[in-house]
Amino acid sequence: MAGKRKAPKLRIDGSYYTSKIYTPKGNRTTISFGHVNDRPEPEVYAIFAKWIDLYQKQPQKMLSFESPYEAVEQVINPTTFTTVEDFLERYLQWASENEKGSRASKAVDIYRINRIKRFLEPYHDWPVNDFGPDELKKVQKALSQYKYKTGDKEKKYTRGAINDTIKYIRKIWRWGLGRRVVSYEVVQSLEEVRPVRLGQGEVYDKPKRARVTYDEFFKVSGAVNATISDMLQLIWHTAMRPYEVCEMRPYDILIEDEECWLYIPGRDITPYGKHKTTHMERVKVIPLTRKSQDILKRRITNYDSKDYIFSPKVAVDEILEEKHQGRKTPLKYGNRPGTNKREHPMIKPGEKYSPSALRIACKRGCMRAEVEVFTPYDLRRSVATETRASLGKEAAKVLLGHTKTDTTDIYLLDEVKEAVKVAKLLAKINGE
Numbered sequence: 001m002a003g004k005r006k007a008p009k010l011r012i013d014g015s016y017y018t019s020k021i022y023t024p025k026g027n028r029t030t031i032s033f034g035h036v037n038d039r040p041e042p043e044v045y046a047i048f049a050k051w052i053d054l055y056q057k058q059p060q061k062m063l064s065f066e067s068p069y070e071a072v073e074q075v076i077n078p079t080t081f082t083t084v085e086d087f088l089e090r091y092l093q094w095a096s097e098n099e100k101g102s103r104a105s106k107a108v109d110i111y112r113i114n115r116i117k118r119f120l121e122p123y124h125d126w127p128v129n130d131f132g133p134d135e136l137k138k139v140q141k142a143l144s145q146y147k148y149k150t151g152d153k154e155k156k157y158t159r160g161a162i163n164d165t166i167k168y169i170r171k172i173w174r175w176g177l178g179r180r181v182v183s184y185e186v187v188q189s190l191e192e193v194r195p196v197r198l199g200q201g202e203v204y205d206k207p208k209r210a211r212v213t214y215d216e217f218f219k220v221s222g223a224v225n226a227t228i229s230d231m232l233q234l235i236w237h238t239a240m241r242p243y244e245v246c247e248m249r250p251y252d253i254l255i256e257d258e259e260c261w262l263y264i265p266g267r268d269i270t271p272y273g274k275h276k277t278t279h280m281e282r283v284k285v286i287p288l289t290r291k292s293q294d295i296l297k298r299r300i301t302n303y304d305s306k307d308y309i310f311s312p313k314v315a316v317d318e319i320l321e322e323k324h325q326g327r328k329t330p331l332k333y334g335n336r337p338g339t340n341k342r343e344h345p346m347i348k349p350g351e352k353y354s355p356s357a358l359r360i361a362c363k364r365g366c367m368r369a370e371v372e373v374f375t376p377y378d379l380r381r382s383v384a385t386e387t388r389a390s391l392g393k394e395a396a397k398v399l400l401g402h403t404k405t406d407t408t409d410i411y412l413l414d415e416v417k418e419a420v421k422v423a424k425l426l427a428k429i430n431g432e
Helices: 041-057 059-063 070-075 082-099 103-119 133-145 159-178 184-192 214-221 226-238 242-246 288-297 312-325 357-370 375-393 393-400 407-412 413-427
Strands: 011-013 016-022 028-035 148-151 153-156 262-263 287-288
Touching: 016 041, 028 041, 028 070, 041 059, 041 070, 041 393, 059 070, 059 184, 082 103, 082 159, 103 133, 103 159, 133 159, 133 184, 159 184, 214 357, 226 242, 226 287, 226 288, 226 312, 226 357, 226 375, 242 357, 242 375, 262 288, 287 288, 287 413, 357 375
Parallel strands: none
Antiparallel strands: 011 016, 016 028, 148 153, 262 287
16 A cells, blocks of 8 residues: 655755656656746745645646746736637637648538637626636527527527537637646536436437438439439448548559459558548558449549549539530530630639538439438448348448558458458348
8 A cells, every 4th residue: 555645845956946746647747946046045945835735726727837936926916817708719710720620620610619609708708717617507508599590490409519519618628728728627617517418408309310222322323413423322332431432532542352442541641541540540441342343443544643533523524515415406506515614713613522512412412303311421321230230230340440550561451351351241232
């Protein structure tokens, strides 16, 4: 059994006043109180006594300052305080400059922050450290009661949206802790506010759509343009995420195995590809069986190219060509191809599709096909459900999972071999 820890003492180590203390995590660290010639000895010992007393009450906050003298001064005699409004503005500026992710994901973050600013408006003049769990609970209640209009319909936030907003507020306050704007005690107190539970109050959950059937998928794939149709079919055959099909490039596809190619998103960016678990040194592998290969072979001419396979520019050209083939007016009458194009159009087709553009195109296809609206991610969920029902839980996990390796050894990994095996079995079940 460990003995009782001794009280910290101030010592002279070389030419500096130092003290060894235990951090809240139990590790020992050394705090420097400066050079012996910087201040009179009585003053150093007086500051040390005040610092130790404050550290026992607010250890995290006292350790967040660069020097113990600054910590004592700011905690005992705070000269300024930051309002909630100024604090949110600082975070908004920081997020717009430093948050990682695509332009679309950054836009979502900015939208969330602005929503938070709107619901925290009653507290804009408050010191940020005065905003506690009681106030956060009131914000949670306001979110659950808020109504907004979409067209002619009046809607309320879902339980998931409310809980995500509360989580984001906590995230902002944790950010303030690292900038020494918010105290550790306030950040900890916000954890008291529990998320809204299923069936709690009048908050509703947006029900998930039922599994997409093959007939529904077939109707929708015929109601969209050829490029969108191919993208949706790839998701249907592979269960890949929408952003992964949007970012497909020939360079990212390994074609050594004729029966099952391997798609590694962004494999030239890091040895593990480009995906949300890259920091864990885990490589994302998506098996591509015969039907997927047939779709890609129609669109790939150079397998070393780093251009996106599915491009809005190509899609526009395909649509115009299809219209031209169906033209009934003789070419000597009316407009000929290219004669009515603007030299500098306001909107130009991009190099690749965004997940949101794919989702909107899929939604419009559902409306044209008179099918209950589904999203590309619903297709992934439907394939996962079918795989689990046909081949078991582990097979679905392998098909949708991750593994760790270098890309040079990708075909030697047992888990990748299992993913290929599952993909081939699923292809046989589907009649490939």
